[in-house]
Amino acid sequence: MLNDLGGAEVLREARESDVESIREWRNHPKTRGASIWTAYITPEGHAQWWAKVRADPARRVLIFSYAGRDCGVVTFNDHDPVAGSAEWGFFLDVDGLQERGELLPAWMELERAAVDYAFGEMGLRSVGGRTLAWNKQVIALHRRFGFVEVPSRRYTTEIDGAEQLVVWTEKTRTT
Template sequence: MLRGVSDDDLPAMRRWRNHPRVRAASFTTHEIGAAEHARWWAATRADATRRVLIYDHEGTAAGVVAYSNLSPESASWGFYLDLDGLERAGTLLRAWVGLERAAIDHAFGPLGVTALRGEVLARNEQVRFLHRRFGFAEVGTYQRDVDGVPHDVVAVELRKEHT
């Protein structure tokens, strides 16, 4: 289930985002401080083309889904999970699959888009596999600098008519 973010969620969101494995799979890899996180949240809340939601898994906040570039035609999205909490509970894979399903359903339902797009570091085979499992097509590749080092990136897309 996806729900709106409350101010009480912000510390957990930052902690999850700063997990070393989440940072390693991201385009921004530095540890995010409280002031930077507060600036990001203020800008996000004020931007009509962005939505950030909390994913609740089995009644517990367990991840973040972020949509950007929202238009009637499409949106881009990304996500991250509470890796430590879900691994302790033994529910990481179920939560990961649940978050992906909830994000797709929300994009094509309440957001009303017809195409959902994303970008994945090419080396992130687990995320690429999961996206393919849900019907995302790999529609392009390009290089992007991450911490001053070029990395291959795979663009993915899922069209509503393919769900």
């Protein structure tokens, strides 16, 4: 069973009909600007990604809904059922949520739903993700939801010609 809020489904498996919305949301300049991979995603490149995701049992792509509207994506990669771990990521329909004045509450609900899904539906023992170190808002939100920084997993990478520090935050199931 997927997460729900007041009886409304908030996370569901992505479908073929979601592919273009996923690409549009991921290509938003604010989303690309806060990502490790900043390149514009073409329809062809996105179709190749979608085909790989659908064929890989270690990856999940979920559509997030807030206030009854699809408005975000949660991904789980490198799902290792034996270790009980996965890497997660997310992005939102920035323009649509800002227009409706719902960006912050939707973002918080997405994080709550993703954590619940990881430890409930997927049965993970730990879930973690990468964030660019300058993105203090995202790191603060992760901390609010119980994620801790793992210093040994920090690294630098080149993004658009500049070295960037990448921070790994992780949450471990407590029960």
